[in-house]
Amino acid sequence: MIELGLPTRQPMTGLPDRVTIWEVGARDGLQNESAVIPASVKIELINRLAAAGLPVVEATSFVRPEWVPQLADATEVMAQLPKDSGTRFPVLVPNLRGLEKARAAGATEIAVFASATESFARKNLNRTLENQMEMFGPVIEAAAEQGIPVRGYVSMCFGDPWEGSVDPQTVVDVCRQLMMAGCASLSLGDTIGVATPGQIKNIVSLLRTADVDVGAIGVHFHDTYGQALANTLAALESGVTTVDSSAGGLGGCPYAKSATGNLATEDLVWMLDGLGVTTGVDLAALVQTSAWLAEILGRSSPSRVVRAMIG
Ligand code: HMG
Ligand code: MG
Numbered sequence: 216m217i218e219l220g221l222p223t224r225q226p227m228t229g230l231p232d233r234v235t236i237w238e239v240g241a242r243d244g245l246q247n248e249s250a251v252i253p254a255s256v257k258i259e260l261i262n263r264l265a266a267a268g269l270p271v272v273e274a275t276s277f278v279r280p281e282w283v284p285q286l287a288d289a290t291e292v293m294a295q296l297p298k299d300s301g302t303r304f305p306v307l308v309p310n311l312r313g314l315e316k317a318r319a320a321g322a323t324e325i326a327v328f329a330s331a332t333e334s335f336a337r338k339n340l341n342r343t344l345e346n347q348m349e350m351f352g353p354v355i356e357a358a359a360e361q362g363i364p365v366r367g368y369v370s371m372c373f374g375d376p377w378e379g380s381v382d383p384q385t386v387v388d389v390c391r392q393l394m395m396a397g398c399a400s401l402s403l404g405d406t407i408g409v410a411t412p413g414q415i416k417n418i419v420s421l422l423r424t425a426d427v428d429v430g431a432i433g434v435h436f437h438d439t440y441g442q443a444l445a446n447t448l449a450a451l452e453s454g455v456t457t458v459d460s461s462a463g464g465l466g467g468c469p470y471a472k473s474a475t476g477n478l479a480t481e482d483l484v485w486m487l488d489g490l491g492v493t494t495g496v497d498l499a500a501l502v503q504t505s506a507w508l509a510e511i512l513g514r515s516s517p518s519r520v521v522r523a524m525i526g
Pocket of ligand 2: 404
Protein backbone atom coordinates (compact mmCIF):
# COMPACT_ATOMS: atom_id res chain seq x y z
CA MET A 216 0.00 0.00 0.00
CA ILE A 217 1.51 3.32 -1.05
CA GLU A 218 1.07 6.20 1.39
CA LEU A 219 0.91 9.34 -0.67
CA GLY A 220 2.67 12.30 0.89
CA LEU A 221 3.95 15.67 -0.16
CA PRO A 222 6.64 17.88 1.37
CA THR A 223 5.75 21.18 3.01
CA ARG A 224 6.34 23.91 0.47
CA GLN A 225 8.89 26.54 1.49
CA PRO A 226 10.72 28.31 -1.37
CA MET A 227 14.30 29.55 -1.13
CA THR A 228 15.73 32.57 -2.89
CA GLY A 229 18.25 32.24 -5.71
CA LEU A 230 16.74 29.13 -7.32
CA PRO A 231 15.12 28.74 -10.75
CA ASP A 232 11.28 28.69 -10.96
CA ARG A 233 11.33 25.59 -13.15
CA VAL A 234 13.69 22.65 -13.64
CA THR A 235 13.76 20.19 -16.54
CA ILE A 236 14.28 16.66 -15.27
CA TRP A 237 16.18 14.53 -17.80
CA GLU A 238 15.12 11.00 -16.83
CA VAL A 239 17.84 8.44 -17.54
CA GLY A 240 16.52 5.31 -15.78
CA ALA A 241 15.58 3.43 -18.94
CA ARG A 242 19.09 3.94 -20.33
CA ASP A 243 21.62 4.57 -17.55
CA GLY A 244 19.62 2.39 -15.15
CA LEU A 245 18.90 -0.61 -17.31
CA GLN A 246 22.31 -0.66 -19.06
CA ASN A 247 23.72 -1.79 -15.74
CA GLU A 248 21.35 -4.61 -14.84
CA SER A 249 23.01 -8.01 -14.77
CA ALA A 250 19.80 -9.69 -15.96
CA VAL A 251 18.58 -8.75 -19.42
CA ILE A 252 15.26 -6.94 -19.04
CA PRO A 253 12.66 -7.82 -21.70
CA ALA A 254 11.89 -5.06 -24.22
CA SER A 255 8.22 -5.17 -23.12
CA VAL A 256 9.25 -4.09 -19.59
CA LYS A 257 11.44 -1.29 -20.95
CA ILE A 258 8.57 -0.07 -23.11
CA GLU A 259 6.13 -0.12 -20.19
CA LEU A 260 8.68 1.73 -18.04
CA ILE A 261 9.13 4.44 -20.67
CA ASN A 262 5.36 4.77 -21.11
CA ARG A 263 4.83 5.09 -17.36
CA LEU A 264 7.60 7.69 -17.04
CA ALA A 265 6.12 9.78 -19.85
CA ALA A 266 2.65 9.46 -18.29
CA ALA A 267 4.10 10.66 -14.96
CA GLY A 268 4.92 13.94 -16.69
CA LEU A 269 8.66 13.60 -17.28
CA PRO A 270 9.54 15.99 -20.11
CA VAL A 271 12.62 14.03 -21.27
CA VAL A 272 13.02 10.25 -21.06
CA GLU A 273 16.33 8.97 -22.41
CA ALA A 274 15.10 5.80 -24.07
CA THR A 275 18.10 3.62 -24.94
CA SER A 276 21.57 3.51 -26.58
CA PHE A 277 22.79 2.70 -30.07
CA VAL A 278 26.22 1.52 -28.95
CA ARG A 279 27.99 -1.71 -29.94
CA PRO A 280 25.73 -4.48 -28.64
CA GLU A 281 28.82 -6.49 -27.70
CA TRP A 282 29.73 -3.67 -25.29
CA VAL A 283 26.28 -3.20 -23.72
CA PRO A 284 24.12 -6.28 -24.40
CA GLN A 285 21.48 -4.97 -21.95
CA LEU A 286 20.40 -2.39 -24.56
CA ALA A 287 20.81 -4.53 -27.69
CA ASP A 288 17.03 -4.28 -28.24
CA ALA A 289 17.21 -0.51 -28.89
CA THR A 290 15.42 -0.69 -32.25
CA GLU A 291 12.57 -2.75 -30.81
CA VAL A 292 12.16 -0.31 -27.90
CA MET A 293 12.15 2.72 -30.22
CA ALA A 294 9.40 1.19 -32.36
CA GLN A 295 6.99 1.30 -29.43
CA LEU A 296 7.64 4.67 -27.84
CA PRO A 297 4.52 6.53 -26.77
CA LYS A 298 3.14 8.77 -29.50
CA ASP A 299 2.08 12.38 -28.91
CA SER A 300 3.00 12.24 -25.22
CA GLY A 301 4.79 15.60 -25.35
CA THR A 302 7.86 13.84 -23.90
CA ARG A 303 11.21 13.88 -25.73
CA PHE A 304 13.04 10.56 -26.15
CA PRO A 305 16.77 11.13 -26.80
CA VAL A 306 19.13 8.17 -27.28
CA LEU A 307 22.87 7.69 -26.80
CA VAL A 308 24.97 7.46 -29.96
CA PRO A 309 28.77 7.08 -30.01
CA ASN A 310 29.55 7.12 -33.73
CA LEU A 311 28.16 7.37 -37.26
CA ARG A 312 27.11 3.72 -37.24
CA GLY A 313 25.09 4.42 -34.09
CA LEU A 314 23.57 7.55 -35.62
CA GLU A 315 22.52 5.62 -38.71
CA LYS A 316 20.81 2.96 -36.56
CA ALA A 317 19.20 5.54 -34.27
CA ARG A 318 17.78 7.50 -37.22
CA ALA A 319 16.48 4.33 -38.87
CA ALA A 320 14.72 3.55 -35.58
CA GLY A 321 13.10 7.02 -35.56
CA ALA A 322 15.28 8.93 -33.05
CA THR A 323 14.92 12.70 -33.31
CA GLU A 324 17.36 13.68 -30.57
CA ILE A 325 20.70 12.16 -29.56
CA ALA A 326 23.50 12.40 -27.02
CA VAL A 327 27.19 11.69 -27.49
CA PHE A 328 29.25 10.81 -24.43
CA ALA A 329 32.79 12.07 -24.04
CA SER A 330 35.23 11.52 -21.19
CA ALA A 331 37.24 14.02 -19.15
CA THR A 332 39.89 11.39 -18.41
CA GLU A 333 42.25 9.25 -20.44
CA SER A 334 41.44 6.03 -18.55
CA PHE A 335 37.69 6.28 -19.03
CA ALA A 336 38.01 7.32 -22.69
CA ARG A 337 39.92 4.08 -23.28
CA LYS A 338 37.66 1.85 -21.20
CA ASN A 339 34.29 3.26 -22.27
CA LEU A 340 35.01 4.29 -25.87
CA ASN A 341 38.14 2.42 -26.94
CA ARG A 342 39.52 5.87 -27.81
CA THR A 343 42.00 8.31 -26.24
CA LEU A 344 41.12 11.60 -24.59
CA GLU A 345 42.79 13.33 -27.49
CA ASN A 346 41.09 11.45 -30.32
CA GLN A 347 37.57 10.96 -28.89
CA MET A 348 36.38 14.04 -30.80
CA GLU A 349 37.44 12.36 -34.06
CA MET A 350 34.57 9.96 -33.37
CA PHE A 351 32.05 12.50 -32.02
CA GLY A 352 32.76 15.41 -34.38
CA PRO A 353 31.31 13.72 -37.50
CA VAL A 354 28.27 12.52 -35.50
CA ILE A 355 27.50 16.01 -34.25
CA GLU A 356 27.99 17.45 -37.74
CA ALA A 357 25.79 14.82 -39.43
CA ALA A 358 23.10 15.27 -36.78
CA ALA A 359 23.15 19.05 -37.33
CA GLU A 360 22.65 18.52 -41.07
CA GLN A 361 19.59 16.41 -40.23
CA GLY A 362 18.25 18.98 -37.76
CA ILE A 363 18.85 16.65 -34.79
CA PRO A 364 19.81 18.32 -31.49
CA VAL A 365 22.83 16.75 -29.77
CA ARG A 366 23.59 16.70 -26.06
CA GLY A 367 27.24 16.26 -25.09
CA TYR A 368 27.81 14.22 -21.95
CA VAL A 369 31.16 14.57 -20.22
CA SER A 370 31.96 11.71 -17.83
CA MET A 371 34.33 11.67 -14.84
CA CYS A 372 34.12 15.45 -14.37
CA PHE A 373 34.79 15.35 -10.64
CA GLY A 374 36.86 12.24 -9.97
CA ASP A 375 37.98 9.07 -11.73
CA PRO A 376 38.38 5.57 -10.22
CA TRP A 377 41.74 4.98 -11.96
CA GLU A 378 43.22 8.50 -11.94
CA GLY A 379 41.81 10.06 -8.76
CA SER A 380 41.18 13.79 -8.98
CA VAL A 381 40.37 15.38 -12.32
CA ASP A 382 41.68 18.76 -13.48
CA PRO A 383 38.63 21.06 -13.86
CA GLN A 384 40.39 22.75 -16.80
CA THR A 385 40.34 19.46 -18.72
CA VAL A 386 36.59 19.25 -18.09
CA VAL A 387 36.17 22.78 -19.43
CA ASP A 388 38.29 21.93 -22.51
CA VAL A 389 36.18 18.86 -23.34
CA CYS A 390 32.97 20.87 -22.81
CA ARG A 391 34.21 23.59 -25.13
CA GLN A 392 35.21 21.05 -27.79
CA LEU A 393 31.69 19.58 -27.69
CA MET A 394 29.99 22.98 -27.85
CA MET A 395 32.26 24.18 -30.65
CA ALA A 396 31.54 21.00 -32.60
CA GLY A 397 27.83 21.93 -32.45
CA CYS A 398 26.30 20.34 -29.34
CA ALA A 399 23.18 22.14 -28.18
CA SER A 400 23.71 21.26 -24.54
CA LEU A 401 26.02 19.52 -22.07
CA SER A 402 25.65 17.15 -19.16
CA LEU A 403 28.39 17.13 -16.52
CA GLY A 404 28.74 13.57 -15.25
CA ASP A 405 29.84 12.63 -11.76
CA THR A 406 30.05 9.07 -13.00
CA ILE A 407 31.25 7.54 -9.72
CA GLY A 408 29.38 9.91 -7.40
CA VAL A 409 32.33 11.42 -5.52
CA ALA A 410 31.77 15.16 -6.08
CA THR A 411 30.93 17.65 -3.34
CA PRO A 412 29.04 20.95 -3.79
CA GLY A 413 32.07 23.26 -3.99
CA GLN A 414 33.30 21.35 -7.06
CA ILE A 415 29.96 21.87 -8.76
CA LYS A 416 29.96 25.63 -8.15
CA ASN A 417 33.57 25.83 -9.31
CA ILE A 418 33.01 24.01 -12.59
CA VAL A 419 29.89 26.02 -13.47
CA SER A 420 31.80 29.21 -12.75
CA LEU A 421 34.74 28.08 -14.93
CA LEU A 422 32.35 27.21 -17.76
CA ARG A 423 30.70 30.63 -17.54
CA THR A 424 34.15 32.22 -17.73
CA ALA A 425 34.82 30.08 -20.82
CA ASP A 426 31.64 31.57 -22.41
CA VAL A 427 29.50 28.47 -22.07
CA ASP A 428 25.85 29.48 -21.58
CA VAL A 429 24.70 28.20 -18.18
CA GLY A 430 21.32 27.44 -19.77
CA ALA A 431 23.07 24.76 -21.84
CA ILE A 432 24.54 23.00 -18.80
CA GLY A 433 22.89 19.93 -17.28
CA VAL A 434 24.16 17.94 -14.32
CA HIS A 435 24.29 14.16 -14.02
CA PHE A 436 25.01 12.90 -10.53
CA HIS A 437 25.44 9.31 -9.44
CA ASP A 438 24.76 8.91 -5.72
CA THR A 439 27.56 6.55 -4.66
CA TYR A 440 28.69 8.72 -1.73
CA GLY A 441 25.26 10.20 -0.95
CA GLN A 442 26.16 13.65 -2.32
CA ALA A 443 23.86 13.85 -5.33
CA LEU A 444 21.08 15.94 -3.83
CA ALA A 445 23.48 18.39 -2.16
CA ASN A 446 25.35 18.72 -5.46
CA THR A 447 22.06 19.32 -7.27
CA LEU A 448 21.17 22.18 -4.93
CA ALA A 449 24.62 23.70 -5.56
CA ALA A 450 24.03 23.42 -9.30
CA LEU A 451 20.61 25.09 -9.03
CA GLU A 452 22.13 27.91 -6.98
CA SER A 453 24.65 28.32 -9.80
CA GLY A 454 21.87 28.80 -12.36
CA VAL A 455 21.63 25.26 -13.79
CA THR A 456 18.06 24.32 -14.78
CA THR A 457 18.47 20.78 -16.21
CA VAL A 458 19.03 17.87 -13.84
CA ASP A 459 19.48 14.21 -14.78
CA SER A 460 18.08 11.51 -12.52
CA SER A 461 16.78 7.97 -12.71
CA ALA A 462 13.48 6.61 -11.49
CA GLY A 463 13.98 4.66 -8.28
CA GLY A 464 17.73 5.48 -8.32
CA LEU A 465 18.54 2.80 -10.88
CA GLY A 466 21.86 2.98 -12.59
CA GLY A 467 25.59 2.72 -12.86
CA CYS A 468 28.03 2.37 -15.68
CA PRO A 469 29.21 -1.02 -16.93
CA TYR A 470 32.66 0.45 -17.66
CA ALA A 471 33.10 2.20 -14.28
CA LYS A 472 32.67 -0.49 -11.67
CA SER A 473 32.48 1.85 -8.69
CA ALA A 474 29.50 3.74 -10.13
CA THR A 475 26.19 3.11 -8.38
CA GLY A 476 22.76 4.44 -9.25
CA ASN A 477 21.93 7.93 -10.36
CA LEU A 478 20.26 10.49 -8.15
CA ALA A 479 16.75 9.06 -7.73
CA THR A 480 14.09 11.06 -9.58
CA GLU A 481 11.70 10.70 -6.64
CA ASP A 482 14.25 12.20 -4.22
CA LEU A 483 14.83 15.07 -6.65
CA VAL A 484 11.11 15.73 -7.14
CA TRP A 485 10.52 15.67 -3.38
CA MET A 486 13.16 18.38 -2.88
CA LEU A 487 11.98 20.48 -5.83
CA ASP A 488 8.31 20.20 -4.80
CA GLY A 489 9.29 21.35 -1.31
CA LEU A 490 11.22 24.28 -2.75
CA GLY A 491 8.27 25.24 -4.95
CA VAL A 492 10.29 24.63 -8.14
CA THR A 493 8.03 23.43 -10.98
CA THR A 494 8.88 20.11 -12.69
CA GLY A 495 5.54 18.93 -14.08
CA VAL A 496 6.17 15.49 -12.57
CA ASP A 497 3.51 13.55 -10.66
CA LEU A 498 5.42 12.14 -7.68
CA ALA A 499 2.83 9.51 -6.77
CA ALA A 500 2.76 8.10 -10.32
CA LEU A 501 6.54 8.00 -10.32
CA VAL A 502 6.75 6.18 -6.98
CA GLN A 503 4.21 3.64 -8.20
CA THR A 504 6.34 3.10 -11.33
CA SER A 505 9.49 2.49 -9.29
CA ALA A 506 7.63 0.14 -6.96
CA TRP A 507 6.41 -1.82 -9.99
CA LEU A 508 9.93 -1.99 -11.46
CA ALA A 509 11.53 -2.96 -8.12
CA GLU A 510 9.19 -5.93 -7.98
CA ILE A 511 10.22 -7.01 -11.47
CA LEU A 512 13.93 -6.57 -10.65
CA GLY A 513 13.43 -8.47 -7.40
CA ARG A 514 15.00 -5.90 -5.09
CA SER A 515 13.91 -2.75 -3.30
CA SER A 516 14.60 0.67 -4.75
CA PRO A 517 17.57 2.62 -3.33
CA SER A 518 15.46 5.82 -3.51
CA ARG A 519 14.80 7.10 0.01
CA VAL A 520 11.50 8.66 -1.07
CA VAL A 521 10.28 5.45 -2.70
CA ARG A 522 11.14 3.53 0.49
CA ALA A 523 9.48 6.14 2.72
CA MET A 524 6.32 6.31 0.64
CA ILE A 525 5.92 2.60 0.10
CA GLY A 526 6.59 1.86 3.76
P1 HMG B 1 35.09 -0.27 -31.07
O1 HMG B 1 35.19 -1.68 -30.63
O2 HMG B 1 36.33 0.59 -31.05
O3 HMG B 1 34.35 -0.18 -32.48
O4 HMG B 1 33.98 0.36 -30.13
P2 HMG B 1 34.96 0.08 -33.93
O5 HMG B 1 34.69 1.51 -34.27
O6 HMG B 1 36.38 -0.42 -33.97
O7 HMG B 1 34.06 -0.89 -34.84
C1 HMG B 1 34.17 -2.32 -34.69
C2 HMG B 1 32.90 -3.00 -35.16
O8 HMG B 1 31.81 -2.61 -34.32
C3 HMG B 1 32.49 -2.65 -36.59
O9 HMG B 1 31.90 -3.85 -37.15
C4 HMG B 1 31.40 -1.65 -36.42
O10 HMG B 1 30.45 -1.60 -37.46
C5 HMG B 1 30.74 -2.12 -35.13
P3 HMG B 1 32.73 -4.78 -38.16
O11 HMG B 1 33.12 -3.87 -39.28
O12 HMG B 1 33.94 -5.28 -37.36
O13 HMG B 1 31.74 -5.86 -38.50
N1 HMG B 1 30.12 -0.98 -34.45
C6 HMG B 1 28.83 -0.90 -34.13
N2 HMG B 1 27.80 -1.73 -34.26
C7 HMG B 1 26.59 -1.28 -33.81
N3 HMG B 1 26.39 -0.06 -33.28
C8 HMG B 1 27.41 0.80 -33.14
C9 HMG B 1 28.69 0.38 -33.57
N4 HMG B 1 29.89 1.01 -33.56
C10 HMG B 1 30.76 0.16 -34.10
N5 HMG B 1 27.19 2.02 -32.63
C11 HMG B 1 32.44 2.04 -29.45
C12 HMG B 1 33.80 1.77 -30.04
C13 HMG B 1 32.39 3.51 -29.06
C14 HMG B 1 31.37 1.72 -30.47
C15 HMG B 1 32.28 1.15 -28.17
O14 HMG B 1 33.33 1.45 -27.31
C16 HMG B 1 30.99 1.33 -27.47
O15 HMG B 1 29.94 0.93 -27.95
N6 HMG B 1 31.02 1.96 -26.24
C17 HMG B 1 29.84 2.26 -25.50
C18 HMG B 1 30.02 2.01 -24.05
C19 HMG B 1 28.77 2.42 -23.33
O16 HMG B 1 27.67 2.39 -23.85
N7 HMG B 1 28.93 2.86 -22.03
C20 HMG B 1 27.83 3.31 -21.26
C21 HMG B 1 27.29 4.64 -21.68
S1 HMG B 1 28.26 6.01 -21.10
C22 HMG B 1 27.67 6.29 -19.49
O17 HMG B 1 26.91 5.52 -18.97
C23 HMG B 1 28.06 7.57 -18.79
C24 HMG B 1 26.90 8.59 -18.73
O18 HMG B 1 25.79 8.06 -18.03
C25 HMG B 1 27.39 9.87 -18.05
C26 HMG B 1 28.09 9.63 -16.70
O19 HMG B 1 27.53 8.97 -15.82
O20 HMG B 1 29.22 10.12 -16.59
C27 HMG B 1 26.44 8.97 -20.13
MG1 MG C 1 25.60 7.97 -15.86
